[in-house]
Amino acid sequence: MLNSTLKAFVSATALAGFLGLAVTGPAQAANVFRFAFQGDIKSLDPYSLKESFTIGMHGAVFDSLTTRDKDLNIVPMLAESWETPEPTRWRFHLRKGVKFHDGSDFTADDVIFSANRVRAPGSNFTTNVPADATWVKVDDHTVDMVLKTPNPIALYQFSTWYIMSKSWAEKNGAVAPTLPSATSTSYAALHENGTGPFIISEHQPGVRTVFKKNPNYWGKVESNLDEAIFTTIQNDATRVAALISGEVDWIDPVPLQDAQRVNSSGTATVMAGPELRTIFLGMDQSRDELKDSNVKGKNPFKDVRVREAFYRAIDEETIAKRVMRGQAVPSALLIAPVLYPRASEFKRPDYDPKRAKALLAEAGYPDGFSLGMDCPNDRYVNDEAICQAVVSMLARVGVKVNLNAQPKAKYFAKVLAPAYDTSFYLVGWTPSSQDSHNILFEIAGCRNGSKPGRGNWNLGNYCNPKVDALADSVEAETDQTKRNAEIKEGFETIQTDWGFIPLHQQALAWGVSKKVTLTQRPDNMLMLYWVSKQP
């Protein structure tokens, strides 16, 4: 036994040495940027999973009609310019001479194809393009988007709607989007054909992905990289060690407990900033019986008192202080304050475990009950530790929570459409439109199919028709003051319904080698085209 253990150890060490050699070996001449994230690039299909890191990676190989600059303003990309000849008609003038990575030309047909694909069943990005929009080709480089009603925020989510090639998708059987829960991977999940400044030359899911500079890119690229190599390093300590030793040039996230060590290492620094993402908890309010609870025949979360009890039993201040080590701002809303001017008018209801216990008793659960909770363990900063803290806080009011913390690939496959298999979950969300409408529509909208994409990410199906009506009028409202008032009403409704338990906005913490210069946007997407490295 000892002998075989020893052998295994020796061969593992040899293997590790070999792999290390393989990573560092061939790239001496070119300027190579190595970077590591705690999770994987989930899929190369840009409509598969709305997850910031993955979307950012797609941004390196795909272009969108419009994009966001370093300050999150909307700027032209594949659409050189656009105008609204009528309030419901948007005309886009497409850039000429743009080529996909396979050499084919980019035309209006690709835009129309992408507009349909992104709204097809199975897409996780259906809300990025207005559902009522019809796309009309004017000529090869002009395309019209015709809406049923005026929509001032129609372009807000275009920056993460990446344009795919029609001919490539048809040739490779990738016309339909890849479901995040798909068990067999599709062609589009493993290959890309964008127009972006980088080309993926190698993609081994969960192992490494290699980006090579696109020599035929249409635009000027700020980055001086020839190659970028992505690896997943799930273990916190290993990730930090890799950064400090210079094995990688960028890591995300820097574990909160290691910020000091990175800064004093001399080779790297922590780049911190506020993040737009809000971490929150959701509760299954639609099933008649929770899937994994000891309460049979009814769903406790349908009772508003139980939802309030959960909210009040969780001590977010302490979570922010201890689990997040001060690197988080408790939030009353599902949106970051910088994205909504009237956010300061909202206050987080107080932590009050006594009241929580009383409410549970009133609702008929004086001894509490038990239920399951789903949590990712490699997605957000200290996600599993937050969930564990929630478990012990709820235990103190008598609710027994069985925590199921898993890597995000398994977690999202379980909790997302079509199964929505969860009773109680933790998610973090950045509205891709940078606008409150997205929260009212995609997070808090009823999952009743009244509009495609509504409630896509409403995993517990919180449903109040008033919120839906407000979301619709917010979508069309052009007067900012009135719009903000409607948004406020929507958020107030969610709060009085105790529909969600917002926790906090986490702080961004990237570990960046001193050789590297890059731009950190508060949406926490790493854009390779802004990364430069001293060779």
Add this chain to the structure above:
Amino acid sequence: MKASTQDILPAPKRSALARFRDSDLYASFRRSKLAMGAFAVTLLFFLLAVAAPWISPQNPYDPAQLELMNSSLPPLWYADGVSPFALGTDDQGRDVLSAVFYGLRLSLVVGLLGVVVSGFLGILLGLVAGYFGGVIDTLIMRVADVQLTFPAILIALVVDGVAKAALGSQMDANAAIGLIVLSIGLSFWVQYARTVRSSVLVEKNKDYVQAGRLIGLSSPVIMVRHVLPNVLGPVFVIATINLALAIITEATLSFLGTGLPDSMPSLGTLIRTGNRFLFSGEWWIVAFPGLALAGLVLAINLLGDWLRDALNPRLQ
């Protein structure tokens, strides 16, 4: 000669303890300081494990007792250490000392049950293979040979993974313990089977077995009542060493995240969580569970080594 004396004069009745004190084993034990030390340490760990619920300042498995404000506290001898957390707390406010006591308990329970399961399986299959021989023997021993080509931890991982896929990843703590015991049992039976089989091959041609057959005893009776007691010596040695191995296997599985649930941390789970903080200055989360595990396994191994030498007739 000796036998006939005993027939005439029955030996005086002596207690089991007194007989043990006269045995070679005990004499050898008294001669070996190492064995006595190892025994003392093992006994101490056993006592701590048994007494855990009464001597721990906190029940680390009850989430209601964890106070987040007490998280990541250093051991008491540091300036900001807080009583009663003598060895500090982990990132959830779990008292490390209590977690070590409870962790020892889990490790020993899993280890002992694992040994019982693998021992039962291995002895049974070894007896059957050795006694009947032929096709049955070939079949069992080839399965054993195949299994020996895989490391035990790999088999435990496979059993654990398959069962989790079949039962769903969410299961209660007792089911998780049962599962881990089963996976350890299934990975360690081979050594017992091989040892028992070779002893049985020697024993089965001896006169007393033939006599048993002649008077018409059934095979199971001969195997269990007459052959088994004569082949048990080596089994004890294997069992002791396997106890240490089983404990290490459980810790490894938990370290890899497939063992016991996080809400019920065993020593391996504590080492895994602590590992994240090891380089950040919070060394106590990993160090104390690590020391406890190393101490326990070392003590049991030393005891096993001594037992092997003491029972080896060639060394006497």
